[in-house]
Amino acid sequence: MLFKLSLSNIRKSFRDYAIYFFTLIIGVAVFYVFNAIGEQTAFLKVSQNTNDIIDLLKNMLNGISVFVSVVLGLLIVYASRFLMKRRNKEFALYLILGMGKGKISAILLIETIIIGIGSLGVGLLIGIGLSQLMSTLVANLFEADMTEYTFMVSTDAIIKTAIYFGIMYVVVMFFNSFMISKCKLINLMQAGKKSEKLKLKNPVLCVIIFIVSVSALGYAYYTAGWKTNDMSTEKLAKLIAIGAVSTFLIFWSVSGMMLRVVMSMKKKYYKGLNSFTFRQISSKINTTVASMTVICLMLFVTICTLSSAFSIRNSMNANLKEMCPADLEIQFVEYDNQTDKDILVDLVETAKEYGYNFEEDLSESVHFHAYRSDNFTFADALGSHLEEVQKKYMYMEYGSPEDIVKLSDYNAIRRMYGKDEITLNDNEYAIICDFKSIKAIRDEALTTDKAVTIFGHTLISKYDECQDGFIDISSQHVNIGFYVVPDNVVDENYASVDFLIGNYNAETKEDKQIIEDKIQNKYKDFFKDYTSSVNDRHIGYRYALNTRIDIAEATIGLGAMVTFIGLYIGLIFLISCAAILALKQLSESVDSISRYEMLRKIGAEESDLSKSLFRQTGIFFLLPLLLACVHSVFGMKFSTFILETFGTEKLAESIGFTSIMILIIYGGYFLITYLCSKSIIKSHKQ
Amino acid sequence: MELLKIQQIEKYYGSKSSLTKAIDDISFTVHKGEFVAIMGASGSGKTTLLNCISTIDRVTSGHIYLENIDITTLKGKQLNQFRREKLGFIFQDFNLLDTLTAYENIALSLSIQKVSPAEIDNAVRNVAKQLDIIGVLQKYPYQMSGGQKQRVASARAIVTNPKLILADEPTGALDSKAAKMLLERFHYLNHEHEATIMMVTHDSFTASYATRVLFIKDGKVFHEISRGDDNRKQFFDKIIDVVTLLGGDVNDAL
Numbered sequence: 001m002l003f004k005l006s007l008s009n010i011r012k013s014f015r016d017y018a019i020y021f022f023t024l025i026i027g028v029a030v031f032y033v034f035n036a037i038g039e040q041t042a043f044l045k046v047s048q049n050t051n052d053i054i055d056l057l058k059n060m061l062n063g064i065s066v067f068v069s070v071v072l073g074l075l076i077v078y079a080s081r082f083l084m085k086r087r088n089k090e091f092a093l094y095l096i097l098g099m100g101k102g103k104i105s106a107i108l109l110i111e112t113i114i115i116g117i118g119s120l121g122v123g124l125l126i127g128i129g130l131s132q133l134m135s136t137l138v139a140n141l142f143e144a145d146m147t148e149y150t151f152m153v154s155t156d157a158i159i160k161t162a163i164y165f166g167i168m169y170v171v172v173m174f175f176n177s178f179m180i181s182k183c184k185l186i187n188l189m190q191a192g193k194k195s196e197k198l199k200l201k202n203p204v205l206c207v208i209i210f211i212v213s214v215s216a217l218g219y220a221y222y223t224a225g226w227k228t229n230d231m232s233t234e235k236l237a238k239l240i241a242i243g244a245v246s247t248f249l250i251f252w253s254v255s256g257m258m259l260r261v262v263m264s265m266k267k268k269y270y271k272g273l274n275s276f277t278f279r280q281i282s283s284k285i286n287t288t289v290a291s292m293t294v295i296c297l298m299l300f301v302t303i304c305t306l307s308s309a310f311s312i313r314n315s316m317n318a319n320l321k322e323m324c325p326a327d328l329e330i331q332f333v334e335y336d337n338q339t340d341k342d343i344l345v346d347l348v349e350t351a352k353e354y355g356y357n358f359e360e361d362l363s364e365s366v367h368f369h370a371y372r373s374d375n376f377t378f379a380d381a382l383g384s385h386l387e388e389v390q391k392k393y394m395y396m397e398y399g400s401p402e403d404i405v406k407l408s409d410y411n412a413i414r415r416m417y418g419k420d421e422i423t424l425n426d427n428e429y430a431i432i433c434d435f436k437s438i439k440a441i442r443d444e445a446l447t448t449d450k451a452v453t454i455f456g457h458t459l460i461s462k463y464d465e466c467q468d469g470f471i472d473i474s475s476q477h478v479n480i481g482f483y484v485v486p487d488n489v490v491d492e493n494y495a496s497v498d499f500l501i502g503n504y505n506a507e508t509k510e511d512k513q514i515i516e517d518k519i520q521n522k523y524k525d526f527f528k529d530y531t532s533s534v535n536d537r538h539i540g541y542r543y544a545l546n547t548r549i550d551i552a553e554a555t556i557g558l559g560a561m562v563t564f565i566g567l568y569i570g571l572i573f574l575i576s577c578a579a580i581l582a583l584k585q586l587s588e589s590v591d592s593i594s595r596y597e598m599l600r601k602i603g604a605e606e607s608d609l610s611k612s613l614f615r616q617t618g619i620f621f622l623l624p625l626l627l628a629c630v631h632s633v634f635g636m637k638f639s640t641f642i643l644e645t646f647g648t649e650k651l652a653e654s655i656g657f658t659s660i661m662i663l664i665i666y667g668g669y670f671l672i673t674y675l676c677s678k679s680i681i682k683s684h685k686q
Numbered sequence: 687m688e689l690l691k692i693q694q695i696e697k698y699y700g701s702k703s704s705l706t707k708a709i710d711d712i713s714f715t716v717h718k719g720e721f722v723a724i725m726g727a728s729g730s731g732k733t734t735l736l737n738c739i740s741t742i743d744r745v746t747s748g749h750i751y752l753e754n755i756d757i758t759t760l761k762g763k764q765l766n767q768f769r770r771e772k773l774g775f776i777f778q779d780f781n782l783l784d785t786l787t788a789y790e791n792i793a794l795s796l797s798i799q800k801v802s803p804a805e806i807d808n809a810v811r812n813v814a815k816q817l818d819i820i821g822v823l824q825k826y827p828y829q830m831s832g833g834q835k836q837r838v839a840s841a842r843a844i845v846t847n848p849k850l851i852l853a854d855e856p857t858g859a860l861d862s863k864a865a866k867m868l869l870e871r872f873h874y875l876n877h878e879h880e881a882t883i884m885m886v887t888h889d890s891f892t893a894s895y896a897t898r899v900l901f902i903k904d905g906k907v908f909h910e911i912s913r914g915d916d917n918r919k920q921f922f923d924k925i926i927d928v929v930t931l932l933g934g935d936v937n938d939a940l
Contacts, residue, residue, distance in 0.1 A: 270793055270803040279785040598781045601742065602795050602842070603770025605763065 002103065006110040013087070018676065019586060019669075020079050021119055023579035027072045027572070028123025028161060033131045034061050034568045036157035040135045041142075049550065050142055053557030057564060064565060065164070068572045073168045075576045080112070080172050082583055084179060086590070091180070092188035105177040112176065116169040120162060127161070128153055141313075141560035201256030210257060213249035216242050225637040247627060248293040254623075255285035273604060276595075277612040281619050284588055291584070292624050295577045299628035299666075302573040303658055304635045309566025310654035312643060313559035316475055320555050324473045324548050325417040327504045327512065328362070328519065331472075331544040333497040338538065344369055344495040345541075354529070356522045358500065361515045365502025366416055368409035370482070372401040372496040376454055381483075382441070383449030389441055403482035403496075404454060405471070410484045413471055413501060422467070426486050429459040433466040433481035442466050442481055454483065455491040471499065473546050475555040497542070516549050574662065577624070578669030585617055589677035596681040613677055621670045625662075689882055690716040690739070690850060695748030695758075697734055697905075708734040709745070710905035716850075721876040721883045723896035725929070731905040732886045733854060739884070740773060740852050741765050753849060770799055774843030778855035780835040782827045788838045789814075789823040795842050813845045816879075817871050833864025837871060844881060851875075853885040857892045869895040890929055894922035901928055908932065 010017060038058040094104050132151060138144075220242045223235070259282040263269050269278065285292065332350075334343040348358055348367055358365065379386050379398040390398065410432070411421040424430060429452065433439045443465040450461045470479040504515040523545055534541060596609055640651065697709040708731045716722050726732040737743035739750060741757055750757050752772060760768055775781075782791050789810055796806045814820045817837045822830050830838070836856060843851055853872075857865035873895050875881040885896065893899050895918065901909040909928050913921045 266803045266807075270797045270806050272797055272800065273794075275786060275790045275794060275797065276783060279783075279790070283785050594781075595783055595785075598783065599794075599798075600766075601740075601769070601775050601777075601781070602798065603766050603768075603773075604798050605766050608798070 002107050003110055006107050006114060009090075009107070010111055010114060013083075017083065017115070019579060019582045019672065020083060021115065022672070023079070023575055023582075024076070024115070024119035025123040025126060026575050027075075028120055028165060029127035029130055030568070030571050030575070031065065031068065031072070031164065032124055032127030032154075032157050032161045033134050034564070035065060035160050036127070036131045036152075036154035037061060037134065037138065037564065039154040039156065040131055040152055041138050047553060049553040050144070050557055053554070053561065054142075057557075057561045060561065060565060061568065064568055065160075068568065069164045069168065071572055071576055073171060075579060076168050076172055077175055079579065079583055080176060081179065082587065084108075084176060086587060088183075088188040091183070092185060095185050095188065101180050105180050108176045108180065109173050112169055112173050116165065120165055124158055124161060127157075131157075138560070141563060142556055201253075203257065203260050206253040206256035206260075209249050210253035213246040213253065217246040217250070220246070221634040225634045243631065244293070244297055247296050247631075248289060250627065251285065251289045251292045251296070251623075255282055255289060258282060258285075273599070273608050273612045276599070277615050280588075280592070280612075280616050284584070284616070284620060285623070288584060291580055295580060296624035296628045296631070298573045298577050299625055299662075300631040300635060302570045302577070303628060303632040303662070304639055305566050305573075306570040306658040306661060307632070307636055307651070307654045308639045308643060309562045309570075310657050311640075311651050312562045314654055315651075316555045316559045319477070320475050320552055323470065323475060323477070324551050326473050326501050327516075327548045328500070328502050329473050329544070329546040330500045331497050332541070333543075334534070334539050334541045336538070337540050342372060342494075342496040343539070345498055347498045347500055351522075351526070354522075354526050356526075358502070361505055361519065362502035363505040364416060365500060366409070366412045367498075367500050368406070368412070369498045370496050371404040371406075371455075371490050371494045373404075373455065373491075373494045374401055376404070376452070377401050381452065382445045383452075385441075385445040385449065389444075393441075404490065404494075405482055405484050406487045406490055407484055408487050410471075414469070416501065416503075419469070422484070424462055424484065424486055426488070427457075427459055428462040428486070429454070429489075430462050430484045431466045431481055432469040432471075432479065432484055434468050434470055434477040434479045435481070436477065438480045439466045452483075454485055455489055455494065457485075457489045459485060459489070471501070472544075473501070473548065473551065475551050513549065516547055519547075520545075570658075570661070571665070574665045575669075578621075578666050581621055581624075582669050582673040585620055585673050586676055586680065589613070589680045593681055609681070610678060613681065614674055617670060617674045617677060621666070621673075625666065687718045688715050689718045689720075689753065690884075691749075691751040692739070693749045693751070695735075695738060695745045695750060697731075697738060697743070698746045707905050709738065711748075712902075712905070712907055713748075714900060714907060714910070716882065716884060718882055719876070719880040721872065721895070721897045722885070723893040723899045724884070724886045724902060725888060725890070725893050725899055725925070726902035726908075727888065727932075730902045732888075732902050735902065736852055736854055736884070736886045739850075740775065741769055770795075771846070772849045774846060774848035774851040776836070776840050776843045776851065776853040776856045778858040780827070780832075780839045780859070782835055782839055782842075784827050787824055787826055788819065788830070788834075788841075791827075791838060792823075792842045792845050795846055799846060809845050810841075813841045816875065817841045831864065832860050833867055836860060836864070836868050840868070840871065844875060849882065851881055851883045853883065855887055856885060857887065857889060865892065890922060890925045893925055894918050899925055899928075901932060903932060 038054075038061075041054050091104055094107075095101075131154070135152070220239045224239055259278060262274075262278050269275050330347060332345055332347045334345050335341060336343060351358055377399050378396075381402055382389055382398075386398065389396075407422070407424050414421055422430060431442055431446070433442055446461055446463075446465060452459055452461075466481065470477075471482070472479065504512050506512045506515055530541075599609060600606075636651075636655075692712060692714050694711055694713050695709055696707065696711055699706040699708055710731075712735065724732045724735065734743060738745050739757075741760065745758055748758070752768075755768075757768060782788075783794070786794065792810045792813065793806045796809060797803075801809070810823070811820070814823055817840055819834060819837050819841060822834050822838065827835055827838075836859075840853075840856070843853075856872075857868060860868065869892060872883060872885075876883055876897070883896075885892070887893050896913070898910065898912045900907055909931075911921075911924055911928060916924070
């Protein structure tokens with residue numbers, strides 16, 4: 001009997017439940033897809049490096065899933081409480097007919113179970129379908145081979161999704177029972193007879209609060225966007241708090257002012273259904289300031305997360321071409337354990353001693369060494385600016401010696417990297433640096449201290465600022481700076497790190513991989529012998545082996561990871577925001593049925609009613625998005641500062657992609673909400 | 687002059703097996719400047735009749751002419767336009783928009799007709815004066831008494847200068863003092879401004895303000911009386927006589 005009642009309840013209020021159900025399904029599907037990534041990627045033929053990254057990705061997605069389930073749990077509790085409120089009269093009828101509160105709870109329990117199982121089933125089916133698409137995306141991101149792909153279902157992910165959502169539904173059940181046990185019959189019966197009290201807010205107060213919150217927001221924007229160098233965690237938290245409170249106050253004051261402003265434009269206000277439309281909107285905003293604020297902030301986080309994630313991935317992949325123009329880079333240097341002085345070791349000759357000739361496998365190469373002196377450190381380079389810089393950046397290392405490179409060596413590298421050579425007069429030097437924040441410090445120092453003393457020679461900077469360039473191959477702009485000086489300036493006593501940079505003698509990807517493996521293995525063998533030999537000699541060493549293949553895999557992996565995490569959080573946040581808005585709008589449409597009926601009776605055109613509804617829904621959806629976009633402009637300015645090392649060249653493309661995603665999901669919810677509302681207000685027509 | 691002509695209309699509900707004749711062959715005419723009351727018990731078909739005239743409901747057969755236009759043939763946009771321009775509605779439960787002030791409620795029926803804002807202001811103030819609601823124009827429905835709400839609703843109905851004002855139990859939700867005040871306004875509109883009013887009621891006192899009363903029973907016109915030169919009290923007594931004759935439910939309503 002109770003089961004029958006529950007079932008018919010769901011069928012009856014399907015219109016109310018549709019969006020809720022729809023959101024649950026998307027939630028389940030997204031949850032499954034991201035948790036199934038582990039198994040979906042098992043078929044991919046990838047290297048060990050990429051495999052490690054995929055493992056890391058799985059672990060991170062696991063962690064984020066907990067966070068996501070909390071967000072979804074809150075959404076589900078909110079939505080079910082909201083739907084419960086709409087059914088107060090129904091519950092009152094049950095109570096009047098003599099049904100106990102326990103039985104009502106039982107009805108709700110059965111309903112939740114039906115909806116839970118239904119949404120879980122449908123969501124998992126959709127999720128399994130979508131995860132096949134996801135496999136393609138994964139393969140694409142990792143640039144992996146997909147030939148062995150088969151249709152795949154991840155049992156682990158299914159079980160995990162079922163458990164997580166099961167817990168959420170249990171929480172909802174407890175919550176519902178609690179709500180029922182608490183409520184009083186008289187309140188339930190009178191629930192429908194709310195006389196909406198509309199009080200216009202004090203306009204002067206609104207204007208004052210609006211101005212105050214806009215200026216507070218302006219301050220926060222300015223600090224986050226332009227004063228980025230002084231940022232600390234504490235300060236950032238303060239700015240976020242200011243932003244959140246201002247957002248709330250802006251919605252609060254705008255809801256009060258907007259109506260006043262529109263009302264004063266009599267020509268506009270008294271045209272067609274405008275007065276009705278604006279009243280509806282303003283009463284809705286008035287009653288939903290808090291949720292609008294939460295939604296706006298969530299949208300803001302979504303936009304920034306998605307844009308940043310795509311931007312990191314895009315620019316890292318783009319950087320790879322530019323920043324990694326050679327296949328191999330090896331650095332090696334020994335140093336005396338007692339004096340800390342560097343000892344030059346010719347790595348090509350050393351390799352020969354160990355039975356390997358680099359010339360066999362390199363088609364072209366540059367072999368040179370850099371110079372270092374404890375008499376010429378970063379602190380010396382900054383000159384009179386040192387104190388000022390130290391105050392700002394307390395934790396930077398100022399005592400480390402600067403790297404010095406001969407002009408002819410540097411030009412040889414530039415030639416290999418396909419760039420123009422640079423020229424210097426005998427008394428000139430140049431700083432090469434592309435790490436933006438360090439470059440800024442160096443440039444600042446160059447404005448006054450152009451002359452430096454290197455190995456007894458006094459040199460003047462040829463340029464007013466650091467020049468773009470690098471020696472180390474990498475995926476990012478991380479060259480913190482080195483000095484290029486005329487060949488005759490250097491002192492061989494200060495010879496330091498030995499460099500070998502070159503390209504493999506191979507055309508195809510496979511052949512390159514063969515050389516790569518060979519060199520990596522030789523390298524390992526060499527160090528096995530070498531480490532045992534240095535221990536007796538009181539000698540330490542520093543080394544680095546960078547290859548284009550290694551860097552590319554790490555970059556692609558990192559890019560993919562960031563993309564997944566961004567997508568996961570972004571998607572969940574987006575559907576949560578849109579679902580809350582949709583539920584609010586739909587319930588409001590149900591409440592307004594009689595108003596539309598009345599408008600019809602006095603002869604309003606159906607098209608005008610639809611237009612009014614469209615505007616109401618549109619403005620309701622648009623308002624939080626609009627403010628979130630404004631927030632994001634400045635939020636992104638801050639995040640580009642943080643992401644500077646990754647490069648932000650492809651920002652526009654990333655923002656475009658983010659916009660498309662928002663348009664599809666948020667816009668989709670808007671459209672569904674509008675169409676559902678339209679059918680709600682139409683349904684009572686005879 | 688003949689304003690409304692009802693010609694043998696019928697309205698059936700339900701399926702063939704269980705047919706309900708809500709209106710069973712009703713014909714009558716209403717002249718311009720008349721104040722007609724339609725009386726009958728619950729379920730007699732009086733509200734269905736009003737709904738058919740107001741085009742909210744469709745007749746099963748027969749014709750309704752307003753100014754010689756057959757409104758039973760109108761469709762879609764024409765219907766809305768007809769409702770907008772020719773009719774004014776007054777409902778038992780006022781049907782005011784609770785989100786709008788009295789002024790805006792009245793103005794809305796003009797703005798739907800695309801009247802310019804300048805004219806709207808004049809018209810609203812004018813009609814508010816006639817119905818004695820100047821003082822509540824800036825109030826919201828929840829701030830007004832029932833009588834005030836019904837007068838605002840009446841103002842909204844007549845501000846567009848409709849050919850015919852249709853009122854469905856306008857005093858049903860009012861106390862007797864407010865009802866009297868409203869009916870006196872109706873009388874004033876009918877008398878001074880020659881407004882044609884058609885009102886459905888089951889209350890003899892309310893009906894006694896009309897110039898003619900039609901009694902409906904089981905979907906048919908059962909009886910009809912005109913006021914002629916009687917004063918309201920005399921006309922009221924006549925109505926009571928008919929109601930007694932009708933018997934049954936109407937008595938309970940008194």
